[in-house]
Amino acid sequence: xxxxxxxRSATLPAPTALAGGRRAMREAALESERALERFLAGIERRxxxxxxxxxxxxxxxxxxVQDAMIRLVRNYAGHPPEQWRPLFYRILRNRITDSQRRxxxxxxxxxxxxxxxxEDEAADPLDSAMDPGGAPDxxxxxxxxxxxxxxxxxxxxxxxxxxxxxxxxEGMDVAQTAMAMGCTExxxxxxxxRALQALQEVLGEAE
Amino acid sequence: xxxxMQELERKSRAAFDASVGSLPAATRSRLARSRARALEExxxxxxxxxxxxxxxxxxxxxxxxVMLWQGERAAPLAEPALAAFEDLExxxxxxxxxxxxxxxxxxxxxxxxxxxxVG
Numbered sequence: 001x002x003x004x005x006x007x008r009s010a011t012l013p014a015p016t017a018l019a020g021g022r023r024a025m026r027e028a029a030l031e032s033e034r035a036l037e038r039f040l041a042g043i044e045r046r047x048x049x050x051x052x053x054x055x056x057x058x059x060x061x062x063x064x065v066q067d068a069m070i071r072l073v074r075n076y077a078g079h080p081p082e083q084w085r086p087l088f089y090r091i092l093r094n095r096i097t098d099s100q101r102r103x104x105x106x107x108x109x110x111x112x113x114x115x116x117x118x119e120d121e122a123a124d125p126l127d128s129a130m131d132p133g134g135a136p137d138x139x140x141x142x143x144x145x146x147x148x149x150x151x152x153x154x155x156x157x158x159x160x161x162x163x164x165x166x167x168x169x170e171g172m173d174v175a176q177t178a179m180a181m182g183c184t185e186x187x188x189x190x191x192x193x194r195a196l197q198a199l200q201e202v203l204g205e206a207e
Numbered sequence: 208x209x210x211x212m213q214e215l216e217r218k219s220r221a222a223f224d225a226s227v228g229s230l231p232a233a234t235r236s237r238l239a240r241s242r243a244r245a246l247e248e249x250x251x252x253x254x255x256x257x258x259x260x261x262x263x264x265x266x267x268x269x270x271x272x273v274m275l276w277q278g279e280r281a282a283p284l285a286e287p288a289l290a291a292f293e294d295l296e297x298x299x300x301x302x303x304x305x306x307x308x309x310x311x312x313x314x315x316x317x318x319x320x321x322x323x324x325v326g
Binding site for chain 2: 029033036037040041044045046048049058062065066069070072073074077142143145146149168169171196197199200203204
């Protein structure tokens, strides 16, 4: 009897194997989706703040992060998870650059259009109001420092600003930053150092 | 890198982290919606992939199966062709060439006989 069942299972393996393969594929897809969700949930707020610092526009920063998420999922979901962060920031960086170019063109056009800028929608102050968590003094001090840093970053070259945002704020290592910026590691080190120097010159004097 | 720069790095990072932690609820909510939309896109792509390639794979497997089956059925038809090939071998075989040589002798003898008759 056991021999018979063995023969039976040996002669009919295909449907079981196919079903098992399909189930394994489905489980792998679900696990990959969960990993991607964890990654995006862990990165979205920092990415938004970085985009906001680069673009200085709340709504545009939200759009940039959403676009970067969709493009990452669309083009790189199958890549190894350790590559997602530099890839995501590379996409975000390109999106920010596009947005800055569009803004430059828009400003150039509006300069020829009397009163054009006045037609822009005023930003909702609630959108930019921070959640009052933590000790008020510490929050105020942090916000003040960040506002000053933002001012200095605005005056840096885009490469120096990117290197600072990714290395210091996002905590990426030199290799990941180089991948995200599409340049060499030596270049990242140089840009980052120059950014720090500029910040020290301005903020150090104020202290 | 000097100590002041390291201190600047630490302070600025702490200020940034604090600003991330105190993002407005509306922004956090919109970011979560963006994430959900991106993952929805992933599910749609997988669904499109499976609804296109799995039937295509099944169809390809079916075509290969039919071709193999037809091949097996077509195999006996090859026998007459094989027989014709064997006939050709017999005709062109060395034995047959010997026969031609013998026939050549016969024709030469017959020609001599005919000449004798005339003479």
